[in-house]
Amino acid sequence: xxxxxxxxxxxxxxxxxxxxxxxxxxxxxxxxxxxxxxxxxxxxxxxxxxxxxxxxxxxxxxxxxxxxxxxxxxxxxxxxxxxxxxxxxxxxxxxxxxxxxxxxxxxxxxxxxxxxxxxxxxxxxxxxxxxxxxxxxxxxxxxxxxxxxxxxxxxxxxxxxxxxxxxxxxxxxxxxxxxxxxxxxxxxxxxxxxxxxxxxxxxxxxxxxxxxxxxxxxxxxxxxxxxxxxxxxxxxxxxxxxxxxxxxxxxxxxxxxxxxxxxxxxxxxxxxxxxxxxxxxxxxxxxxxxxxxxxxxxxxxxxxxxxxxxxxxxxxxxxxxxxxxxxxxxxxxxxxxxxxxxxxxxxxxxxxxxxxxxxxxxxxxxxxxxxxxxxxxxxxxxxxxxxxxxxxxx
Numbered sequence: 001x002x003x004x005x006x007x008x009x010x011x012x013x014x015x016x017x018x019x020x021x022x023x024x025x026x027x028x029x030x031x032x033x034x035x036x037x038x039x040x041x042x043x044x045x046x047x048x049x050x051x052x053x054x055x056x057x058x059x060x061x062x063x064x065x066x067x068x069x070x071x072x073x074x075x076x077x078x079x080x081x082x083x084x085x086x087x088x089x090x091x092x093x094x095x096x097x098x099x100x101x102x103x104x105x106x107x108x109x110x111x112x113x114x115x116x117x118x119x120x121x122x123x124x125x126x127x128x129x130x131x132x133x134x135x136x137x138x139x140x141x142x143x144x145x146x147x148x149x150x151x152x153x154x155x156x157x158x159x160x161x162x163x164x165x166x167x168x169x170x171x172x173x174x175x176x177x178x179x180x181x182x183x184x185x186x187x188x189x190x191x192x193x194x195x196x197x198x199x200x201x202x203x204x205x206x207x208x209x210x211x212x213x214x215x216x217x218x219x220x221x222x223x224x225x226x227x228x229x230x231x232x233x234x235x236x237x238x239x240x241x242x243x244x245x246x247x248x249x250x251x252x253x254x255x256x257x258x259x260x261x262x263x264x265x266x267x268x269x270x271x272x273x274x275x276x277x278x279x280x281x282x283x284x285x286x287x288x289x290x291x292x293x294x295x296x297x298x299x300x301x302x303x304x305x306x307x308x309x310x311x312x313x314x315x316x317x318x319x320x321x322x323x324x325x326x327x328x329x330x331x332x333x334x335x336x337x338x339x340x341x342x343x344x345x346x347x348x349x350x351x352x353x354x355x356x357x358x359x360x361x362x363x364x365x366x367x368x369x370x371x372x373x374x375x376x377x378x379x380x381x382x383x384x385x386x387x388x389x390x391x392x393x394x
């Protein structure tokens with residue numbers, strides 16, 4: 001229970017700080033953690049009592065064996081060798097009893113430890129690859145890779161119906177595809193599947209010729225830049241946060257990417273510039289547009305080959321929106337981009353528009369005006385709709 005509360009506290013820390021709920025939250029946690037502390041104290045008390053008993057009883061028992069054995073030797077009922085053997089056996093038995101009592105007190109902890117080891121042993125080894133299973137990796141010097149999605153089916157645990165129902169698409173290398181559709185149509189699920197966040201029930205996602213599921217964690221972050229609804233920020237300076245994705249980045253590179261996204265001047269206007277520290281108070285004084293552009297700067301510093309953006313337009317002005325599009329276009333030769341958005345102005349500037357409905361493709365083709373959230377399209381768009389045969393989709 002305390003582990004669950006601790007995890008919930010970490011996940012909700014932003015809301016707790018923002019709403020000033022520190023004392024209320026502490027009052028909620030206090031009873032469970034107080035009970036845990038008292039339970040640990042009781043276990044330690046029992047452990048100390050048993051240790052004390054064993055410390056007193058052991059020498060008395062050995063002394064009793066020696067006394068009784070000596071009397072038996074003097075009366076001729078036992079040999080000297082027999083007495084020595086009895087002393088050795090009794091010390092061994094007492095030592096075994098001492099360990100047994102200690103294990104009895106620690107039994108719950110030992111049981112949990114074995115459960116954790118068992119769970120770890122069941123985790124599949126994602127890094128063990130034989131010669132036949134090796135991934136045909138692309139080289140970092142290659143052009144922007146294509147993304148091929150083959151009959152993708154994704155069902156969340158305990159969900160009634162799949163979030164993605166047999167999607168088959170191809171995003172050409174260097175293109176910008178805007179993904180839109182009604183809420184719950186599977187947009188974020190598709191991006192998460194492309195990132196490899198979830199194990200799909202069927203199908204595959206290929207970057208070039210490499211299956212995403214065969215990438216380990218470092219390879220995914222090296223190849224794919226993913227911005228979800230929550231960005232990565234730590235308690236540190238702005239420069240340290242930018243270098244999370246590329247520790248070797250120089251000050252000039254940090255300034256260049258921030259200038260491209262229009263956040264260099266706001267950063268330099270701060271008293272400490274890039275050395276300004278992000279803490280719980282300063283973080284919530286930043287505008288949503290600054291946080292979004294800062295998160296995109298983190299991703300682009302890594303120079304990913306694939307960029308996945310989930311509604312990055314939050315808080316962006318028209319100028320910010322156009323600046324973002326210019327940044328993406330300038331990297332088209334080295335990067336393939338898929339963006340979830342509901343802004344028609346962004347969809348119109350994309351190379352391709354993809355409309356999802358209930359986890360399936362409703363429209364995929366050149367944008368002929370903004371496709372609606374419900375997937376309405378004019379006659380021109382209908383001629384570009386994919387056929388039902390998944391091999392011809394996209």
